[in-house]
Amino acid sequence: xxxxxxxFLPILAAIIVPFLYKSVKNVHTGWFVLIVPVALFxxxxxxxxxxxxxxxxxxxxxxxxxxDISFTAYIDGLSILFSLLITGIGSLVVLYSIFYLDKxxxxxxxxxxxxxxxxxxxxxxxxxxxxxxxYLFWELTSISSFLLIGYWFTKDRSRFGALKSMxxxxxxxxxxxxxxxxxxxxxxxxxxxxxxANAPSFIDHNYFTLAIILxxxxxxxxxxxxxxxxxLPDAMEAPTPVSAYLHSATMVKAGLYLVARFTPVFxxxxxxxxxxxxxxxxxxxxGSFFAVKQTDLKAILAFSTVSQLGLIMSLFGASAVAYxxxxxxxxxxxxxxxxxxxxxxxxxxxxxxLFMVAGIVDHETGxxxxxxxxxxxxxxxxxxxxxxxxxxxxxxxxxxxxxLSKELFLTSMLSLNQFDLFNFNTWGILFPVIAWIASVFTFxxxxxxxxxxxxxxxxxxxxxxxxxxxxxxxLLSPVILAITVVAIFFIPNMVAKAFVKPAVVAMQTGLYTxxxxxxxxxxxxxxxQPELQMTLGIIVVGLVLFATMSCWQKIYRVQPEKLSLNTxxxxxxxxxxKGMNRxxxxxxxxxxxxxxxxxxxxxVAITIIALFMQDAFKVDFSSFAxxxxxxxxxxxxxxxxxxxxxxxxxxxAAIIALGGVGYSVALFFVxxxxxxxxxxxxxxxxxxxxLFLLAFRYLPEVKRHGETKGIRVGNFLIAAAVGITxxxxxxxxHSQKLIPSISQYYKDTVFTEAAGGNIVNVIxxxxxxxxxxxxxxxxxxxxxxxxxxxxxxxxRKEKSDESE
Amino acid sequence: xxANDVILQTAxxxxxxxxxxxxxxxxxxxxxxxxxxxxxxxxxxxxxxxxLLAFDLKTVQEALPFNFMIVVAVGLLLALGMAAGSFIFxxxxxxxxxxxxxxxxxxxxxxxxxxxxxxxxYLVVVGSTITMIQSIGGDS
Numbered sequence: 027x028x029x030x031x032x033x034f035l036p037i038l039a040a041i042i043v044p045f046l047y048k049s050v051k052n053v054h055t056g057w058f059v060l061i062v063p064v065a066l067f068x069x070x071x072x073x074x075x076x077x078x079x080x081x082x083x084x085x086x087x088x089x090x091x092x093x094d095i096s097f098t099a100y101i102d103g104l105s106i107l108f109s110l111l112i113t114g115i116g117s118l119v120v121l122y123s124i125f126y127l128d129k130x131x132x133x134x135x136x137x138x139x140x141x142x143x144x145x146x147x148x149x150x151x152x153x154x155x156x157x158x159x160x161y162l163f164w165e166l167t168s169i170s171s172f173l174l175i176g177y178w179f180t181k182d183r184s185r186f187g188a189l190k191s192m193x194x195x196x197x198x199x200x201x202x203x204x205x206x207x208x209x210x211x212x213x214x215x216x217x218x219x220x221x222x223a224n225a226p227s228f229i230d231h232n233y234f235t236l237a238i239i240l241x242x243x244x245x246x247x248x249x250x251x252x253x254x255x256x257x258l259p260d261a262m263e264a265p266t267p268v269s270a271y272l273h274s275a276t277m278v279k280a281g282l283y284l285v286a287r288f289t290p291v292f293x294x295x296x297x298x299x300x301x302x303x304x305x306x307x308x309x310x311x312x313g314s315f316f317a318v319k320q321t322d323l324k325a326i327l328a329f330s331t332v333s334q335l336g337l338i339m340s341l342f343g344a345s346a347v348a349y350x351x352x353x354x355x356x357x358x359x360x361x362x363x364x365x366x367x368x369x370x371x372x373x374x375x376x377x378x379x380l381f382m383v384a385g386i387v388d389h390e391t392g393x394x395x396x397x398x399x400x401x402x403x404x405x406x407x408x409x410x411x412x413x414x415x416x417x418x419x420x421x422x423x424x425x426x427x428x429x430l431s432k433e434l435f436l437t438s439m440l441s442l443n444q445f446d447l448f449n450f451n452t453w454g455i456l457f458p459v460i461a462w463i464a465s466v467f468t469f470x471x472x473x474x475x476x477x478x479x480x481x482x483x484x485x486x487x488x489x490x491x492x493x494x495x496x497x498x499x500x501l502l503s504p505v506i507l508a509i510t511v512v513a514i515f516f517i518p519n520m521v522a523k524a525f526v527k528p529a530v531v532a533m534q535t536g537l538y539t540x541x542x543x544x545x546x547x548x549x550x551x552x553x554x555q556p557e558l559q560m561t562l563g564i565i566v567v568g569l570v571l572f573a574t575m576s577c578w579q580k581i582y583r584v585q586p587e588k589l590s591l592n593t594x595x596x597x598x599x600x601x602x603x604k605g606m607n608r609x610x611x612x613x614x615x616x617x618x619x620x621x622x623x624x625x626x627x628x629x630v631a632i633t634i635i636a637l638f639m640q641d642a643f644k645v646d647f648s649s650f651a652x653x654x655x656x657x658x659x660x661x662x663x664x665x666x667x668x669x670x671x672x673x674x675x676x677x678x679a680a681i682i683a684l685g686g687v688g689y690s691v692a693l694f695f696v697x698x699x700x701x702x703x704x705x706x707x708x709x710x711x712x713x714x715x716x717l718f719l720l721a722f723r724y725l726p727e728v729k730r731h732g733e734t735k736g737i738r739v740g741n742f743l744i745a746a747a748v749g750i751t752x753x754x755x756x757x758x759x760h761s762q763k764l765i766p767s768i769s770q771y772y773k774d775t776v777f778t779e780a781a782g783g784n785i786v787n788v789i790x791x792x793x794x795x796x797x798x799x800x801x802x803x804x805x806x807x808x809x810x811x812x813x814x815x816x817x818x819x820x821x822r823k824e825k826s827d828e829s830e
Numbered sequence: 831x832x833a834n835d836v837i838l839q840t841a842x843x844x845x846x847x848x849x850x851x852x853x854x855x856x857x858x859x860x861x862x863x864x865x866x867x868x869x870x871x872x873x874x875x876x877x878x879x880x881x882l883l884a885f886d887l888k889t890v891q892e893a894l895p896f897n898f899m900i901v902v903a904v905g906l907l908l909a910l911g912m913a914a915g916s917f918i919f920x921x922x923x924x925x926x927x928x929x930x931x932x933x934x935x936x937x938x939x940x941x942x943x944x945x946x947x948x949x950x951x952y953l954v955v956v957g958s959t960i961t962m963i964q965s966i967g968g969d970s
Contacts, residue, residue, distance in 0.1 A: 701864040705864055706868060717963060720966050782944070784866070787861060791866070796924065798909075802905065802906065802954040806954055806958055809957065809958035
């Protein structure tokens with residue numbers, strides 16, 4: 027079984043979803059969809075055992091072999107972890123959505139098609155070994171995220187949020203593509219494995235830093251890092267299952283995946299370590315600080331997601347330090363990668379459950395505004411319990427999984443100060459300080475989220491619906507996640523052995539050979555260490571801040587709206603829209619004359635430049651045919667007709683004179699023995715004069731007096747230039763043959779190969795049949811164009827007649 | 831434009847068929863003598879344009895009750911189908927073939943798949959030009 031096909035299973039299943047939706051009305055479509063992630067989860071879990079022994083699995087599907095582009099599914103510790111998260115959380119989310127989305131009111135066919143499309147895209151990202159197909163799946167996640175955020179497309183905010191996320195993530199994706207291209211040029215391969223292997227050979231390359239920055243732009247936009255995080259809060263307009271799935275558990279982790287995957291390539295770079303760690307830490311602080319400002323439940327969670335992603339990002343950045351240190355001191359720096367992966371798992375669990383609870387609250391009370399909520403503890407005890415577990419894990423308290431990874435996070439931040447390269451021993455002290463402050467705010471917003479919603483008194487009038495506990499089906503998924511959160515605390519080393527260590531090995535290739543080499547033991551109690559003291563500090567200060575929140579929340583109003591990043595984004599959007607509009611207005615004048623001018627001037631310029639650059643201008647009179655009396659007479663007629671066209675006072679006269687030009691050209695063809703051309707030219711001329719006469723009555727009168735002198739001179743110059751250019755080209759083309767003429771070949775083969783006698787026609791239908799095929803296609807398109815333009819105008823006219 | 835052009839109309843009735851037959855001849859002659867689908871199509875168009883000038887649009891539409899858009903489509907299909915048909919015989923796109931056949935009435939005749947392609951060209955040319963003329967002329 028080639029498991030690369032399984033990546034495409036969801037999107038193939040998506041094809042039948044609309045049919046199921048239409049034909050099986052009684053059963054919620056979600057039940058059918060649920061089969062897909064569950065089956066995939068069960069399939070992928072079989073890999074865990076072999077992967078934890080250090081094995082990898084590869085399955086390849088050629089796509090464009092001539093460019094060395096393929097779909098390659100590569101399963102190692104990192105990709106199996108993500109694949110399991112995608113399918114596992116995916117199953118829970120689909121289950122949850124069955125109860126969240128009403129089967130009668132919602133367009134479930136759209137929803138599940140998008141969701142399955144996303145699942146394929148996400149699996150593709152984490153399993154692709156080929157950077158080009160990785161990029162393809164990357165953009166597919168942006169597109170499916172766009173569609174899912176805009177799922178309730180009748181709402182303005184949904185469309186705004188969808189567009190915003192798309193603009194930012196696609197921008198990042200394109201930058202990343204640039205980075206991939208640079209990388210593949212330097213490493214001479216599209217395969218990530220080979221790039222990692224070749225990495226030492228190109229670290230001094232000029233493009234190395236540029237590639238880092240471009241790829242990080244992709245990762246940072248996707249993983250909502252500062253300053254690109256602004257799309258994530260607006261993405262909360264999506265249905266809650268989507269927020270839980272895409273915007274907290276999986277898609278936003280694609281950036282983290284990318285950073286983890288490329289760590290072995292870039293770890294040697296100072297820029298990489300500083301950027302990833304620094305931006306990650308800044309995002310951690312920024313997100314946690316502004317989470318407290320929010321009043322919408324999902325907005326709090328969005329900012330908390332931003333902040334937590336920053337935390338993992340900073341750990342991944344710090345993990346690159348391990349590549350620079352060897353010997354006994356190295357062990358302490360190896361904690362970061364472990365902590366990052368471990369926290370990633372924890373975050374997926376607790377944040378998924380929190381989002382689902384936020385959705386339940388929204389669903390059962392009709393509002394997500396935390397100022398209206400309160401006192402739901404007694405009414406929704408199960409939801410409260412889940413929210414409590416999730417929040418406490420997020421705050422980093424025992425006995426929940428988040429506590430363990432938070433401790434490891436503090437350990438690695440503290441260790442950075444001991445790193446004596448890249449100025450870390452001077453600036454490194456900042457890392458634990460910022461981490462501590464951010465953790466305090468994390469503590470505060472976790473409490474804020476759970477206790478302002480469920481604690482306190484109930485405001486009876488504020489809630490639109492009479493609240494009640496959610497149905498059991500809806501609670502099932504968050505409860506499962508909450509149980510996992512608690513379970514991780516008690517069996518951390520089993521989780522580490524099965525998932526974290528293989529992923530660490532995949533992330534830090536070169537440092538380890540086998541998952542069992544990762545020598546880190548997680549324990550809840552590890553002595554009276556600085557980490558524990560910091561945690562205690564966080565709890566004390568956090569509690570004080572939470573209790574006095576109403577006093578200091580005012581400081582958020584200090585920041586004027588004008589200085590926010592959102593204003594910057596909106597300004598940029600309006601600016602680019604208006605600017606582009608103005609730019610195209612600048613040359614799209616709506617005047618046919620301008621367009622013809624652009625065309626003619628460019629033809630002349632390009633041809634003349636090419637002619638002189640290549641030194642191709644040459645006239646050789648010796649090969650010209652002799653001039654005879656017929657030719658002279660025809661030339662005189664031709665010139666007289668041309669002058670008549672120019673001086674004609676009415677269009678009718680001009681058209682007839684133009685016909686004269688055409689007929690005299692046909693005569694030339696007769697004189698110089700080109701009967702085919704002569705015939706065609708004659709008939710064309712006849713038909714086109716008739717056509718002109720037909721269209722003639724729609725044209726306005728010739729208004730020569732309306733033209734200024736400047737325009738007339740300009741017209742004259744352009745016309746003369748075109749005439750001269752064509753003459754020059756014709757003369758030069760006739761006078762020199764760079765390559766031998768093909769006519770002899772035609773003469774030799776026209777009967778033997780094509781069984782014909784008339785070379786011209788055989789060229790048309792046989793030798794150059796392709797050209798003819800496209801020409802008639804163009805002709806047909808032109809006919810359809812004329813037809814539809816005129817019919818459209820007619821129907822509009824009829825409409826306006828009716829309205830009068 | 832409705833004058834009573836008796837002479838033009840009477841002459842047209844005869845001349846139309848002469849031009850039309852000539853266009854068919856030109857079309858078939860194409861492979862060995864001057865002519866071909868493109869010129870043939872244009873000549874047919876010219877014949878129809880003559881009809882249009884002598885009579886009015888409506889009369890011509892009644893006399894030739896085709897939808898010329900469909901003529902375009904048939905022509906394109908014929909041309910493309912011929913080119914793609916070579917796939918069936920596992921030869922490259924657009925490979926032509928030919929042979930001599932004994933046909934009743936005509937005697938020994940050289941037949942060529944290029945003719946099918948040329949017929950497509952002919953139909954597209956006639957269809958497109960007449961469609962344009964009809965839509966421009968019919969808009970009043």
